[in-house]
Amino acid sequence: MTVASKIPTFCQGIKFFGENLPGFEKYGTDAAIPSGKTAIESPISEAAVFQTLLAADALRYLTLQTTATKASGHPGGFASIADGIAALVMLGHKNIITEVGHHAPGFYSNMFLDRSLEEMGIATVEQMGERFREMHGLLGHLSGQIPGLLNPAGPLGQGQHFAMAGAKLHGDVLFPVTIGDGGIGEPYVMSSFGHFNTAFPEVTNFLPILVWNGFSQEHHSMVSTKSNEEMIQYWKGNGFQEVILINAKDFDDANQPGEYVDSTKFSFEKRLEFTKAILEGTDKAAKSAFGGKLTVLIVKQLKGAGVHKRGSKSHNLYPGDTLEKDYIVSALQERALSPEAWQLVRTNFERAGGGPAVRTVVTEQELPLPELGELPLEEFPVGGDKKVATTAMGELVAHVGKKDANFVVTNADGNAASGINNINIALKILHPTVDDVYFQGPGGQVYEPLSEDACAGLAVGLALFGSRTLWCSYESFVVNGLPIWQTVTQAMAELRRPTPSTITLFTAGALEQGRNGWTHQRPEIENYFAGMMRNGNIFPLFPCDANSIQVCYDWALSTKNKGITITASKSPLPVRTTLAQTRQGLQDGGVVLYESEGKQKVVFAVIGDMTLIPVFDAAKQLESNGIGVRIVSVINPRRLYRPSDVAWNTCTDSDSLFLDDTGFDGLFGGDVLIGVTGGSSAMLEPVMLRSNSKRDIFAWKRGETGSSAGQIMAFNGLTADAFVKRASELLG
Numbered sequence: 001m002t003v004a005s006k007i008p009t010f011c012q013g014i015k016f017f018g019e020n021l022p023g024f025e026k027y028g029t030d031a032a033i034p035s036g037k038t039a040i041e042s043p044i045s046e047a048a049v050f051q052t053l054l055a056a057d058a059l060r061y062l063t064l065q066t067t068a069t070k071a072s073g074h075p076g077g078f079a080s081i082a083d084g085i086a087a088l089v090m091l092g093h094k095n096i097i098t099e100v101g102h103h104a105p106g107f108y109s110n111m112f113l114d115r116s117l118e119e120m121g122i123a124t125v126e127q128m129g130e131r132f133r134e135m136h137g138l139l140g141h142l143s144g145q146i147p148g149l150l151n152p153a154g155p156l157g158q159g160q161h162f163a164m165a166g167a168k169l170h171g172d173v174l175f176p177v178t179i180g181d182g183g184i185g186e187p188y189v190m191s192s193f194g195h196f197n198t199a200f201p202e203v204t205n206f207l208p209i210l211v212w213n214g215f216s217q218e219h220h221s222m223v224s225t226k227s228n229e230e231m232i233q234y235w236k237g238n239g240f241q242e243v244i245l246i247n248a249k250d251f252d253d254a255n256q257p258g259e260y261v262d263s264t265k266f267s268f269e270k271r272l273e274f275t276k277a278i279l280e281g282t283d284k285a286a287k288s289a290f291g292g293k294l295t296v297l298i299v300k301q302l303k304g305a306g307v308h309k310r311g312s313k314s315h316n317l318y319p320g321d322t323l324e325k326d327y328i329v330s331a332l333q334e335r336a337l338s339p340e341a342w343q344l345v346r347t348n349f350e351r352a353g354g355g356p357a358v359r360t361v362v363t364e365q366e367l368p369l370p371e372l373g374e375l376p377l378e379e380f381p382v383g384g385d386k387k388v389a390t391t392a393m394g395e396l397v398a399h400v401g402k403k404d405a406n407f408v409v410t411n412a413d414g415n416a417a418s419g420i421n422n423i424n425i426a427l428k429i430l431h432p433t434v435d436d437v438y439f440q441g442p443g444g445q446v447y448e449p450l451s452e453d454a455c456a457g458l459a460v461g462l463a464l465f466g467s468r469t470l471w472c473s474y475e476s477f478v479v480n481g482l483p484i485w486q487t488v489t490q491a492m493a494e495l496r497r498p499t500p501s502t503i504t505l506f507t508a509g510a511l512e513q514g515r516n517g518w519t520h521q522r523p524e525i526e527n528y529f530a531g532m533m534r535n536g537n538i539f540p541l542f543p544c545d546a547n548s549i550q551v552c553y554d555w556a557l558s559t560k561n562k563g564i565t566i567t568a569s570k571s572p573l574p575v576r577t578t579l580a581q582t583r584q585g586l587q588d589g590g591v592v593l594y595e596s597e598g599k600q601k602v603v604f605a606v607i608g609d610m611t612l613i614p615v616f617d618a619a620k621q622l623e624s625n626g627i628g629v630r631i632v633s634v635i636n637p638r639r640l641y642r643p644s645d646v647a648w649n650t651c652t653d654s655d656s657l658f659l660d661d662t663g664f665d666g667l668f669g670g671d672v673l674i675g676v677t678g679g680s681s682a683m684l685e686p687v688m689l690r691s692n693s694k695r696d697i698f699a700w701k702r703g704e705t706g707s708s709a710g711q712i713m714a715f716n717g718l719t720a721d722a723f724v725k726r727a728s729e730l731l732g
Contacts, residue, residue: 007339010112010346013126015065015323018336022268023050028344032090033351039092043279048090051348053275054337055086055113058345060264060306061335062109062125066138068308068328069129071321073140076304076314078106080213081178083263083275084299085110087282088176094353095166095361097151097177099159099189100211101141102315107149108138114349116148116358144464144491148357148364150175151464152491156183158484161457163206164196165465169406170362174286175206176297181223182216188453190238195449196458197239197294199430207289208296210235213303214260215312224260228300235296242288242295246281248274249300256302264306264334307331366497367466372403372557377550379579386572387546389609390419390507393553393568397470398426400557401445404468410447410455411472412481418472418507419570456481460488463502468557474508475567476522486532489563493537493651501562503553507570510700511610511678511709518703521712523679529565530682533638536648537562537655540683542607543582544593544633545575551582552635561653567679569609571709576612582635589639589659589686590632590667594619598628601670602727605687607634607677610709615676617720622727632667640664640686664690672730674698674723678713694730698723 007017020028027050032040040048059082060075067073077100078085085106088096094114098107111117112128122128122138131137138146142153151162163177179189193208212231214224226234228245235243251274254265263274278299285297304314308321308331321328337345354360375396380387397420401407409415415423421439428444435441447458452473459471461484473481488502510521532538539562543549549568556564576593577585585591590605594616602622604615612633619629634640643658659667668687673695675684681699688695698718706712713719 008343008346010124011339011342012124013129016333016336018333018338020338020340021054024341027051028054028341031344031347031351033348035351037351038354039352040090043091043283044276049272049276049279051344052083052086052090052279053271054341055090055345055348056083056275057306057335058113058337058342059086059106059109061332061337062112062128063106064307064328064331064335065125065323066109066129066132067105067317068321068323068325070133071317071319072133073105074102074316075105075307076309077180077211077213078103079307079314080301080303080305081209081211081299082106082306083278084209084282084297087279089114089349089352090279091283091286092353093174093176093286094357095150095173095175097159097163097166097175098142098153099156099183100178100180101153103178104140104142104153105132107142108132108146111146111148111357113346114148114352114356116356119147119358143494145494145496147496148361150361150363152487154487155483156180157188157453158457158487160189160192160208161461161484162464163208164203165458165461166362167203167206168200169367169462169465169467171203171205173205173362174289176209177206178209178211180216181210181212181214181221184210184223188451191451192449192454192457194239195451195454198432199447202292204289204292204294207285210296210298212298212300215303215315217315218312231298239294240296241293242285243298244281244285244295245298245300246277247300248302251277260300260302262302262305262310306335363465364497366499369468369500370404372400375399375554377554377579380546380575382575382578384575387575388419388570388572389543389546389549389568390505390570391422392546393505393549393566394420394422396550396553397423400468401427406462406467407469408445408447408458408462409470409472410459412448412450412452412455413474413477414448415446415472418474420472452477452481453484456485460485460502463500464488464491466499468500469502471502471504473504473506474520475506475510475525476508476513476520478506478525479522482528485563489532489538490535492561492563493535495561495652498560498653501556501559501564503556504565506565506567509567509569509608509610509678510703511712512569512571514706514708514712517705521703523700526679527682530680530685532563533641534646536646536651539563539636539638540565540567542635543568544609544612544635545573545577547575547579548577548582548585548635551579551586555586561651571610573609577633585633585635587639587657588663588667589636590634592630592667593633594629594631596623596628598623598626600731601628601630602672602674602731603630603632603668603670603693605632605634605668605673605675605684607637607679607683611676611678611718614713614718614720615723618723621720621724627731630670634684634687637683637686640690642690645686645689669693672727674727676718676723678718696726696730
């Protein structure tokens with residue numbers, strides 16, 4: 001190994017340098033991306049091919065050295081697609097997305113090479129290693145805080161949602177998304193592609209890139225036994241018109257066994273041939289995607305190509321896999337570049353795409369949003385006719401959609417079933433078949449795949465990329481879409497830019513679903529949101545009537561970088577509040593609906609709308625015994641925590657509003673406090689934490705088939721008699 005006298009500053013920390021590769025004097029004197037250009041001039045240019053190979057080696061080297069610096073992280077999966085990533089960059093495509101969180105160190109290496117990581121103070125290889133897998137550094141899986149990277153990545157099966165969202169919002173940009181073969185057997189990846197393409201056939205500027213390396217995390221991938229033709233037909237059978245497969249095996253002159261081989265083991269000439277095929281195939285795939293065809297690029301190469309081990313053994317580094325380990329040293333030396341080669345790669349990556357990704361990719365700028373004007377809130381008279389809360393909100397949603405052409409409403413179970421058919425009437429269901437009876441046709445703004453993952457995925461993907469959306473669901477089925485919702489809300493808390501909050505409407509609660517039985521009665525999902533409230537940017541809202549829900553949605557639209565869930569019934573229920581009362585309730589966490597005086601005071605902290613019915617009945621019984629009652633509707637429980645309970649100050653667009661002790665005592669102070677909810681008791685945690693009264697909680701236990709909401713409540717002990725009995729016991 002040699003060390004040149006002039007080593008670029010950014011190379012500080014590189015352990016091994018190598019000699020110039022054969023042909024460097026001919027193909028490495030000038031950058032393949034000329035000054036002032038954003039991409040190579042031709043994918044068949046010998047200089048471009050040579051320099052793309054250098055870039056792939058640079059990516060592999062950085063990925064392995066960075067992970068080995070901490071004897072931790074995942075180098076193997078990315079190593080098998082490093083050639084493809086290098087090709088994308090050299091072709092000028094930097095809006096690259098992944099579903100594979102384990103590829104993080106490779107993506108960080110990409111951002112280092114184009115100087116994006118300098119935005120966070122990482123200017124040298126040494127600094128990249130120091131801050132890898134450290135707080136305020138390069139965390140183990142992709143996040144919203146890393147400069148130049150477009151999406152978070154953790155659970156498999158999510159990346160395609162971001163690619164499709166980006167493609168919908170930016171028709172002139174290519175959004176490649178790498179998908180690991182370890183997760184390709186899951187149906188939601190393909191089903192989301194299929195529904196999106198049916199709904200938006202004109203949007204094809206996203207490019208799935210299958211990393212077909214034969215292995216998943218700890219074993220062979222479940223699709224490793226497919227033949228090349230079977231894999232091609234699999235994608236064609238799922239609607240892909242153009243399937244481009246590049247198989248490293250076709251170029252192997254090292255007699256490697258098996259169907260999956262390592263291109264770095266080829267002779268140098270064959271390595272160049274393989275790299276040229278990658279460049280040409282990637283260029284063809286990009287042009288096909290831009291040309292209106294649903295296209296996939298498949299790169300078949302052994303997992304771990306060019307790093308310390310192969311197959312699943314390359315997936316992860318363990319304690320002891322340090323920079324001193326012989327097989328780590330050997331792998332780094334094999335991939336080592338000369339200082340001149342490093343500078344050449346850096347120059348190309350800087351120029352590609354018009355500059356560092358941190359300044360050029362679409363998520364680094366805030367997407368302009370059209371003004372909505374004043375929402376047409378309708379104030380229903382308190383005590384007047386019963387109203388359906390969801391329908392009242394639907395009128396506002398329709399207004400938003402008419403003002404904002406990018407606005408999308410998603411719902412797997414159908415808006416009509418949730419009392420919001422007025423949204424369908426106003427905005428139309430997006431469907432290839434025109435049918436006015438069902439308010440559907442091309443160009444609609446209501447997206448209705450039969451998959452909560454696809455519903456949540458598109459809604460939160462668009463929100464993360466800067467657009468307004470609304471995800472609607474039956475409360476019972478929310479769980480199927482929550483993994484990506486949680487991923488995005490966490491990313492929003494870390495983003496370096498503002499973006500519209502991701503807003504949901506969850507209807508058809510357990511109390512309304514008596515005849516359907518426990519399959520439609522899963523309010524335990526509120527545990528999920530209760531736990532997430534402490535994140536700092538999660539706000540579960542529980543409007544108590546048709547006026548309240550309008551104010552909740554109006555407020556949600558005004559926020560940034562938050563996850564806001566609105567849970568409400570689709571049944572006609574009493575109007576109990578004015579608009580002003582809910583505005584106050586959003587600020588204070590709750591609002592007093594009713595109060596009477598007596599010799600002692602029982603306070604009810606109530607979450608929900610239907611649950612108020614037995615509470616008001618209980619109030620009458622208590623008052624007949626001379627007991628005063630205060631009924632508080634808990635609308636915004638996150639406000640009821642103490643500031644120290646919540647990580648609010650770590651969030652982008654942080655919200656520091658919490659009800660102080662005086663305000664809390666004004667709402668919940670009394671002789672006895674009874675918490676009542678038709679969902680999880682965890683949602684009342686902030687009230688119970690702060691109360692000094694004798695107290696108890698009545699909450700959901702489990703589902704059962706019943707003929708009415710009252711019967712379901714009785715099964716769960718949510719009755720007026722039970723409330724009165726317990727209150728009397730606590731009063732002594």
